[in-house]
Amino acid sequence: MVRYLEGHRGGGGLMDAAVASAALGRGTGHLWQRQVLEGVVSRVPEFAGTRKRALVRAIFRMLGVGDAPDNVDSHAFDVSALHPWAAVQAVAVKAILAGGRAPVGRDDVTLLVSTQRPGTVWEGNLLVHLSVLHALVNVPGMEGVVDAGLRTTFMHQREDGGLPFVTDTDTWCTVIAGLALCSSGAPHEVLHHIAGHLVRVQHANGGWSYTDGAQLTDTDCTTVAVEFLHELDADTYRDPIRYAVDSLIAVRGADGGFPTYGAGTPSEACMTAAAVNALSTQGRHDDVVQPALRFLADCQKSDGSFPPGWSGSCLHTPFRAYLAAHPGSRQFPPVVHDMNRRIIGLVQASQNEDGGFGQRNGAPSDAISTAYALIILLGQADPAPAVRAARYLLAQQRSDGGVSSVPDMLGPRPFPYHVPLLTDAFTLLALGHLTRRIRHSGVIVPPRRHLGTEPATTAGNPVAPSCSRPLDTDLAHPPSGTAASSPDSGEA
Incomplete structure (x- = not known):
């Protein structure tokens, strides 16, 4: 994983460079994080802007950089009109941004744990899966759930050392x-x-x-x-x-x-x-x-x-x-x-x-x-x-x-x-x-030949x-x- 991240510090856009540096312990300044935040929010549908802003902050929080913010818009955690993936992600983000300052509610824990089944990534979404593990890591009694979730995650590590966003499409x-x-x-x-x-x-x-x-x-x-x-x-x-x-x-x-x-x-x-x-x-x-x-x-x-x-x-x-x-x-x-x-x-x-x-x-x-x-x-x-x-x-x-x-x-x-x-x-x-x-004309165009194949057309x-x-x-x-x-x- 370290080798993969080292290879992506210099490319892939501002977000990739920032999170790779953060994960490798190289740090990211507040200005860099703010640039990433504004860049992300400017490229999403208007109705999702508040949630994406909270997600980016949670990503930096998961990587050990950035402070737990006090001014997150509460609408970022309103799950009433969200589909299941977004709802679970919003609850996980809320817990991550709380940073241990507030206990995770029982209903939230129940929802998050419901997505965890050893050997299976819920809905094939590894980002949500990992967000849930980060949300549960400081919840008493969740050590076994987190360990099993990590073992499931590593089943999907690629040969290049990295992990995909989803298991497949x-x-x-x-x-x-x-x-x-x-x-x-x-x-x-x-x-x-x-x-x-x-x-x-x-x-x-x-x-x-x-x-x-x-x-x-x-x-x-x-x-x-x-x-x-x-x-x-x-x-x-x-x-x-x-x-x-x-x-x-x-x-x-x-x-x-x-x-x-x-x-x-x-x-x-x-x-x-x-x-x-x-x-x-x-x-x-x-x-x-x-x-x-x-x-x-x-x-x-x-x-x-x-x-x-x-x-x-x-x-x-x-x-x-x-x-x-x-x-x-x-x-x-x-x-x-x-x-x-x-x-x-x-x-x-x-x-x-x-x-x-x-x-x-x-x-x-x-x-x-x-x-x-x-x-x-x-x-x-x-x-x-x-x-x-x-x-x-x-x-x-x-x-x-x-x-x-x-x-x-x-x-x-x-x-x-x-x-x-x-x-x-x-x-x-x-x-x-x-x-x-x-x-179509009568002009004969020589076909591109491949081993073991014949031309598909004639003039x-x-x-x-x-x-x-x-x-x-x-x-x-x-x-x-x-x-x-x-x-x-x-x-x-």
């Missing part, structure tokens, strides 16, 4: 990879094998969790699973789709938006766009979709971006919102068309000279942000920006077929963690959109996509009926 990776493979013409037997796994891990309430070891379902996984199963075979997977749609509608907020987690938690722009994309595959629920789109439009900032979500890239929510609100068979009010125009303007203004896009305007280009942007660019009449983005994206591919990029996922927000497969999946998804925008005879449905306005497929999809428009 298998289901989230599976739904995104399945959708990307479906959009790009993977074999049916592969796609149905993936779908069979998803059906097996679907929860009783109809939703999916980010990993099969978690019980809390989320809008993100559920919406993408709906799209994938619908695109693959809507008849075969009719029942799982119906259960999933019911679970989505059940968590819809009174404001028309959708939260990441259960009913009653705050609606978010990215989750609302995801829900619209999933519900739109069903050709109904217009009474749900229209208010959701209005909520989405109301969330948008003047520059075309949206409040922070679960991605480090400011283009993640725009690409999902763009697909959710792209003109098709549904009629949209002017405010939704205005939202899309601002999204397009944001993307057009942020392309770098190398053709790629960064996580923020002016940031160096990275593959996953470019994949998000390319999906938006492919809906425009001018092919030149899309060509430049595609050229950059293809240049990031390694010899093994994978794609290199910066960490993109955030958890807990705004701390980034890296899941390399997601870069491959979102790149493949963008390339699936791209291939449906290209007019003028591309392999047919595995997914049998026509193009639709959702995450899996580019919008139909646009200038870019017209035979007479300027294809890339």
Whole structure:
């Protein structure tokens, strides 16, 4: 662990450098901690700011630096509208910040201990697991619980000496990879094998969790699973789709938006766009979709971006919102068309000279942000920006077929963690959109050969996509009926 932390003192951002130095006993000044605190709070949704401020203070407290603050906003510990992970984290943070000055209440101890089972990380969340252990370490009689919890923690230490934020993200990776493979013409037997796994891990309430070891379902996984199963075979997977749609509608907020987690938690722009994309595959629920789109439009900032979500890239929510609100068979009010125009303007203004896009305007280009942007660019009449983005994206591919990029996922927000497969999946998804925008010609392009494989296409005879449905306005497929999809428009 020490070797791992030593290797991360000089990189990974201000937060990583600060916590590594603190853990190694190198100290962090109050100014440094304050800079970290303000930097973190500025990059999270407004409704979570108070809790994140308390969490950062607790992290420094756990690492033995920083004083126990007297002025923590009590709202940071209000669990009445929190999903279970956030509620346990808030209770643990409250105990940590008390610093032994106040006894931990019996109900709090009961809640914290309920998450501890030897050999199992509750909900697969190692950060919450470790926070609970820190909260219990000074509680009389909890020595055995803490020791068992530490043994469980070390079961997940990686070869590099470090520990992950969560045990795995298998289901989230599976739904995104399945959708990307479906959009790009993977074999049916592969796609149905993936779908069979998803059906097996679907929860009783109809939703999916980010990993099969978690019980809390989320809008993100559920919406993408709906799209994938619908695109693959809507008849075969009719029942799982119906259960999933019911679970989505059940968590819809009174404001028309959708939260990441259960009913009653705050609606978010990215989750609302995801829900619209999933519900739109069903050709109904217009009474749900229209208010959701209005909520989405109301969330948008003047520059075309949206409040922070679960991605480090400011283009993640725009690409999902763009697909959710792209003109098709549904009629949209002017405010939704205005939202899309601002999204397009944001993307057009942020392309770098190398053709790629960064996580923020002016940031160096990275593959996953470019994949998000390319999906938006492919809906425009001018092919030149899309060509430049595609050229950059293809240049990031390694010899093994994978794609290199910066960490993109955030958890807990705004701390980034890296899941390399997601870069491959979102790149493949963008390339699936791209291939449906290209007019096939008779020009023979020599295929890239790999050992033991044969070319997948011949001139003028591309392999047919595995997914049998026509193009639709959702995450899996580019919008139909646009200038870019017209035979007479300027294809890339």
